[in-house]
Amino acid sequence: MTTRVALVTGAAQGIGEAICLRLADEGIDIALLDIPSKQEQLATVADQIAAKGRKTIILPVDVTSEQEVKTSIAKTVEALGSLDIMVANAGIMGPISPMLEVSIEDFRRVQAVNVEGVFFCYKYAAQQMNQQGRGGRIIGAASVAAKRGAPRFTPYTASKFAVRGLTQVAAQEFAPHNITVNAYAPGMVMTSMSALPEDEKLGGHGQGIKKLLGLPADMVLGKPSEVAELVAFLIKPEAQYITGQSVSIDGGMNFD
Numbered sequence: 001m002t003t004r005v006a007l008v009t010g011a012a013q014g015i016g017e018a019i020c021l022r023l024a025d026e027g028i029d030i031a032l033l034d035i036p037s038k039q040e041q042l043a044t045v046a047d048q049i050a051a052k053g054r055k056t057i058i059l060p061v062d063v064t065s066e067q068e069v070k071t072s073i074a075k076t077v078e079a080l081g082s083l084d085i086m087v088a089n090a091g092i093m094g095p096i097s098p099m100l101e102v103s104i105e106d107f108r109r110v111q112a113v114n115v116e117g118v119f120f121c122y123k124y125a126a127q128q129m130n131q132q133g134r135g136g137r138i139i140g141a142a143s144v145a146a147k148r149g150a151p152r153f154t155p156y157t158a159s160k161f162a163v164r165g166l167t168q169v170a171a172q173e174f175a176p177h178n179i180t181v182n183a184y185a186p187g188m189v190m191t192s193m194s195a196l197p198e199d200e201k202l203g204g205h206g207q208g209i210k211k212l213l214g215l216p217a218d219m220v221l222g223k224p225s226e227v228a229e230l231v232a233f234l235i236k237p238e239a240q241y242i243t244g245q246s247v248s249i250d251g252g253m254n255f256d
């Protein structure tokens, strides 16, 4: 069987890193993309994947650049042979503040990474997969905030609703090419994104955001490896009938 190749954005840490390690266990070679300042972390992830016997390349790239995303896909194909799976995971939370205090600069920055970045990844991945003519899997990072607006998270909520919308459009348009498009919609996952400086005095990781959102202090957080497990399922042949979904993985914070 031909080795499949994935490109994962935001691969240096957190959920992206966990996805890379899990996909390597599935026998997949991986292009690891993150911003240039994360090169050292990317190298560490690459070493771990090499130890699992899989090939990698490192792409120090900002997903807000359309040209760089396009070039990254070309480099992936050149170095690893194809692009079969795109995981548009990179994202930022932006400022936590009431809508009345959100600046347009902050709003646009979050959309640039979380929406435009995902759009570029979906578009150019599908273009490459269409050329290869053997289908593919595209997966994006939505959020619990793609299902229900979270107060004080204006730019983030807007961006994640947009990812859910892009995922639905792409699923329908790319279906004739045998490409499925889905997103994961996590609640609060144990990564640097769910940590706030005030966590320590509130009792630990995630307590600051829980307090802001009125969530119970004893609510358990998800693990990056659990999101990675969902992605590992979505890329299996058996998941071919699942498309256009933003799959909640949130301990029951939302019900579709």
Ligand SMILES: NC(=O)c1ccc[n+]([C@@H]2O[C@H](COP(=O)([O-])OP(=O)(O)OC[C@H]3O[C@@H](n4cnc5c(N)ncnc54)[C@H](O)[C@@H]3O)[C@@H](O)[C@H]2O)c1
Binding pocket: 009, 010, 011, 012, 013, 014, 015, 016, 033, 034, 035, 038, 061, 062, 063, 064, 089, 090, 091, 092, 093, 113, 117, 141, 142, 143, 144, 185, 186, 187, 188, 189, 190, 191, 192, 193, 194
């Ligand atoms: N952690 C959570 O609770 C949670 C919940 C719901 C959704 N998510 C989503 O999951 C995804 C991964 O989040 P995480 O928790 O691992 O966060 P994280 O902050 O630990 O990791 C995000 C990674 O994305 C990279 N990145 C940011 N901007 C980039 C850009 N412009 N170009 C390339 N790479 C960029 C960062 O450098 C970082 O390595 C994000 O899209 C996030 O919104 C996370």
